[in-house]
Amino acid sequence: MLHSAILEFFTAYYEMPPTEIQTLPYKCSSQQGAHSDMHLVSSPTVGARYSRESLAAAWCACERANEENRALIIYPGSHRFLKKPLSHFDNNYGNWVEDLDKFCRSNGCHPEVFLAEKRNALIWHGDLLHAGGKTSKSGSTRKSLVVHYCRLVEEAESPSPSLKRMKHKNDWYFAQPAQPVVG
Numbered sequence: 726m727l728h729s730a731i732l733e734f735f736t737a738y739y740e741m742p743p744t745e746i747q748t749l750p751y752k753c754s755s756q757q758g759a760h761s762d763m764h765l766v767s768s769p770t771v772g773a774r775y776s777r778e779s780l781a782a783a784w785c786a787c788e789r790a791n792e793e794n795r796a797l798i799i800y801p802g803s804h805r806f807l808k809k810p811l812s813h814f815d816n817n818y819g820n821w822v823e824d825l826d827k828f829c830r831s832n833g834c835h836p837e838v839f840l841a842e843k844r845n846a847l848i849w850h851g852d853l854l855h856a857g858g859k860t861s862k863s864g865s866t867r868k869s870l871v872v873h874y875c876r877l878v879e880e881a882e883s884p885s886p887s888l889k890r891m892k893h894k895n896d897w898y899f900a901q902p903a904q905p906v907v908g
């Protein structure tokens with residue numbers, strides 16, 4: 726999550742150090758329908774107090790991903806389309822993802838399987854449509870780590886009192902401070 730290659734990319738992209746606001750480890754494909762993180766991610770570490778337009782993610786392959794273990798599905802170029810929010814569908818997640826998939830396809834933006842080798846990382850724009858593959862019947866693992874980053878002013882603290890802003894070299898994340906060992 727704090728790999729120098731990824732942080733250097735985000736520091737250049739944001740023109741300031743990135744703040745890491747959410748980390749999601751996956752053992753298998755999420756099998757989630759096509760969605761945009763920008764419309765969804767409200768991390769408890771920062772709540773709504775971040776520049777949502779700046780949201781981006783690094784998807785890191787912890788093992789090879791292909792059709793057999795339900796690789797990630799991406800819709801290249803989909804971040805350029807203005808999308809309807811989930812609220813437009815009365816927060817019906819199933820209807821929202823179905824509509825997003827149809828909308829992108831009808832605009833010539835088709836899903837692609839993202840084939841990855843262990844240690845590959847894919848950085849996606851927060852509004853890029855993506856999904857967890859679900860076509861294969863295989864129950865095999867597809868371990869990955871998804872880390873969300875954003876542009877957040879240095880003074881912004883977490884709304885959660887237990888989480889403190891931590892510094893790693895020139896970059897930021899939120900975590901519980903280490904407790905002193907008693908006894």
Ligand SMILES: O=C(O)CCC(=O)C(=O)O
Pocket residue numbers: 749751753754755756757762797855856857858869871
């Ligand atoms: O890896 C996957 O299956 C999908 C992950 C995903 O959609 C997400 O974390 O937003």
